[in-house]
Amino acid sequence: MTRFAKLTGVVLLALLLAVAGAPIGQSAMKISTPEALIGRNSPIFNMKTVDGKQYGLRDEPGYVYVLEFWTISCASCKAVPPVFQQIHTEYAAKGVRAVGVNIADTPAAIKRNVQTGGYTFDQVADQSGTVTNLFKIYATPTIIVIDRKGVVRDVMIGLGVNWSTRLTNLVATLVAEQ
Amino acid sequence: MIAMAITKRASARRTVIQAASAAIVNSGLPALKACPFPGLNCYACPLASMACPMGSLQNFLVLRRVPIALVGLFAAVGGVVGRAVCGWACPFGFIQDLLARIGPRRKLLPTQKGSWMRYAMLILVALIATYAVGAPLFCKICPAGALEAGIPQVILRPGLRSLIGVLFWAKIVSLVLLVAAAILIKRPFCRFLCPLGAVYSPFNKVSLMRLEVDDTTCTRCDGCKRVCPVDLAVYEHPNSDSCIRCLECTRCPSVSVTWAHRSAPTSPVRTVEH
């Protein structure tokens, strides 16, 4: 019986701690997701690729941006670069900027990683989290598509079914838009 | 029937420290995420305020980087208290301790025979396979991650639900099995599966904190084994690599904590007059 009472006490204590901590936790977590950006104007970003190119949302003429937020250690992110490379080869001349935004690793590690894969689309090292925080990225991989007017048209957190056809179809549509 | 040497009641002190530790490392303030917590606590938990050392270690291996600070953390913590992190600070160990209170008093598997498995988990899965594959493989099967991160994230972020695949359900099933096992077996994860426990385990042999059993007063009543959260007969191996240094057994007057910087009482040199 005392054993039971003790157990109940401990469970109550744990519950109390959890409940007391929850509001602090909730406010600190700021449950925000990049999906909320769909259909809205993209946050204004400026970023420098690992090769030193400067890209910004306001660049003229309007570009279609396809961003992938990734890290080297993220296994499911590895499926994205082949598709991005294809988009890059097909549409770079038509004003599409496919960019890998690495949110964790050093420029040297990123360069090595993309070289092994043979990818030539641009990479940004966002170790400081500037771009990542703008878009409220909380998970990898996340893909964000922005049209020529600067409106976020699609956000994919993780790779759902048919993500690559959904992405390439959308890019094809956005290229045609002026 | 049994001449129990342990008559003192279990102190609430350790439970309180375990609860406090779990609350601090999951305070919801991500201020210390650059700092690895010594215990196993998933940093993908929505409330996590520190990094998981096992997840970080695997990330370093994936990046082909030498984990200098993490090795330092293991050596510094292990060198002072051995596996005490498991007994006092690890939230997942705490959960298993609580689960053990629910089930029958007499637990299954009262042996350390399968303890090699946690070394296998560390060396084969968390180190070699992770390095070879280039992805944190232990995280993928970690039940602590499933409990602290997988379930809450899916609840908090409905967008993730469409992505749930076979692996997620496999993790949930293994978590449920582990919870059930923890009711019937003392700390099954820590004893047989935890790679972080395997990291700290060898330090029990060399740490400053030691346990000592007075053979002249010990009656081998197994009272220590009964209160031990990992089912260890302390009088057989007071500095076993399975011991999580919770010090519950020191309620027995025959078992005491010594700090190695003091003179070893059993040393024959002590007889020298000085």
Add this chain to the structure above:
Amino acid sequence: MGNARLNRITRNMTRVPAGTRLSWILVALGIALLIAGGFVGDYGVILANARTICLSCMGIQ
């Protein structure tokens, strides 16, 4: 060897057994590595990795 010296040696032996020296070395080494890790940017790497969640690692993908 004088008695006093012998006593001093044995006293030191009593106070610092070989195992203890090893544990102190480990602790000192550990603290040194914790600091050295800061100089080579280990904490930045840990933070960058811990900041966001990796979906495949969580078993959702």
